[in-house]
Amino acid sequence: MDTSNFLTSLFGNYYNHSFVKIKPPSNMSSREFGFMFFRHGAVIRHLGFENDDQLRTFLIREVPSDVFYSAAYYNQPSMPKMPMKGWEGCDLIFDIDADHIETSCKDKHDRWKCQVCGEFGKGGKPENCPKCGKSKFEEVNWLCDICLEAAKLEAIKLVEDFLFPDFGIHKKEITVCFSGHRGYHIHVESDIVKEINSQARREIIDYIKGNGINPEFHGLQEVGRERLIIGPATDGKGWSGRIARYVIKFISELDENQVQREDKSLRKKLLTLVKEKQKVVTNLSRHPPLWDTMRNIDINLWHLIAERAINMAKGEIDEPVTSDIRRLIRLPTSLNGKTGFEVKPLKLNELAEFDPFSESQVFQGQLTIHIIDVPTFRIGEEIFGPYTDEKVELPLAAAVFLLCKGVAKMV
Numbered sequence: 001m002d003t004s005n006f007l008t009s010l011f012g013n014y015y016n017h018s019f020v021k022i023k024p025p026s027n028m029s030s031r032e033f034g035f036m037f038f039r040h041g042a043v044i045r046h047l048g049f050e051n052d053d054q055l056r057t058f059l060i061r062e063v064p065s066d067v068f069y070s071a072a073y074y075n076q077p078s079m080p081k082m083p084m085k086g087w088e089g090c091d092l093i094f095d096i097d098a099d100h101i102e103t104s105c106k107d108k109h110d111r112w113k114c115q116v117c118g119e120f121g122k123g124g125k126p127e128n129c130p131k132c133g134k135s136k137f138e139e140v141n142w143l144c145d146i147c148l149e150a151a152k153l154e155a156i157k158l159v160e161d162f163l164f165p166d167f168g169i170h171k172k173e174i175t176v177c178f179s180g181h182r183g184y185h186i187h188v189e190s191d192i193v194k195e196i197n198s199q200a201r202r203e204i205i206d207y208i209k210g211n212g213i214n215p216e217f218h219g220l221q222e223v224g225r226e227r228l229i230i231g232p233a234t235d236g237k238g239w240s241g242r243i244a245r246y247v248i249k250f251i252s253e254l255d256e257n258q259v260q261r262e263d264k265s266l267r268k269k270l271l272t273l274v275k276e277k278q279k280v281v282t283n284l285s286r287h288p289p290l291w292d293t294m295r296n297i298d299i300n301l302w303h304l305i306a307e308r309a310i311n312m313a314k315g316e317i318d319e320p321v322t323s324d325i326r327r328l329i330r331l332p333t334s335l336n337g338k339t340g341f342e343v344k345p346l347k348l349n350e351l352a353e354f355d356p357f358s359e360s361q362v363f364q365g366q367l368t369i370h371i372i373d374v375p376t377f378r379i380g381e382e383i384f385g386p387y388t389d390e391k392v393e394l395p396l397a398a399a400v401f402l403l404c405k406g407v408a409k410m411v
């Protein structure tokens with residue numbers, strides 16, 4: 001059987017039998033919908049549905065591989081041109097994707113192939129093909145526990161460090177969901193948020209990403225004739241408290257190996273800091289904090305440490321998803337055609353313990369497939385692979401995952 005026909009019939013069964021599970025978005029008649037299909041690559045958009053039943057009927061009849069809806073609300077969502085739709089507002093959406101987070105596992109499990117000469121390799125794609133010099137690549141970005149755990153921690157940080165304390169967003173206004181692939185989506189729905197224009201959303205992004213944050217404006221400076229160094233306290237509001245807390249975190253985690261990777265001119269000073277870190281951390285945690293705590297940490301070194309701290313504290317969000325007020329986003333409870341995993345809505349208190357490789361699996365049974373080339377992966381409690389050019393019988397969820405990723409074929 002052809003792979004796309006097989007996946008279409010499986011997804012069709014899912015939509016048919018999970019009738020009650022599919023949760024359409026709020027105000028669905030004001031939303032634009034878009035879909036992708038296994039049989040052809042194009043996105044079909046500018047569709048609208050009046051009610052839940054219409055959407056479900058469509059899902060069962062047409063069986064899309066991927067289901068999207070607009071974060072925006074429109075007067076006439078199904079008009080074919082954007083300006084004709086009548087934009088009325090937009091939810092605030094954040095996308096956290098492992099693609100944008102540095103993780104050590106990528107060199108092991110990501111692969112690229114030159115579309116011109118067929119050269120291939122592991123890790124992220126090179127700038128130019130080492131064999132033919134061209135720069136057209138196919139990439140297989142894999143997903144593993146390390147990537148998805150990193151993305152999850154970023155999602156928790158975004159909600160707990162930024163959206164709650166700094167933006168005053170209420171728990172009830174937030175929906176978190178696993179994207180079904182390499183990350184998490186956070187939806188904020190409220191009347192105030194709806195009206196925010198694209199430029200203001202870009203300012204929200206700048207704030208969360210710490211763009212242009214200057215520690216001096218948050219209190220880290222020299223004062224008086226004595227040039228005493230003062231700085232923010234850990235319970236300060238917004239970035240000032242965040243800088244203080246993450247400077248403490250940076251110093252607590254600093255060790256000799258890390259110092260060796262720093263610029264030569266800094267090593268000596270940082271090594272003394274490593275030796276005295278307990279004292280420094282205690283002094284910085286006091287109320288008020290004591291920043292002028294070591295003779296050889298001058299204000300310039302403090303600023304450099306604060307920069308590192310800002311880098312640790314910032315939120316890793318994908319900018320276009322938040323700033324684009326006409327973008328389509330995956331529908332929670334639908335399936336992700338890149339993996340066959342459920343786009344799983346989560347309660348905030350479930351997020352920390354959530355296991356995407358178990359809890360977003362929906363298919364049961366066994367299937368034999370021909371695997372081209374895959375690294376080790378986990379589904380449920382079981383670890384599979386690596387496999388190269390072989391026929392393997394796998395639990396259906398694992399087989400569907402490989403078929404969707406395009407690294408296996410039906411036999």
Ligand SMILES: [Zn+2]
Nearest residue numbers: 114117129132
């Ligand atoms: Zn090449």
Ligand SMILES: [Zn+2]
Nearest residue numbers: 105144146147
């Ligand atoms: Zn990984």
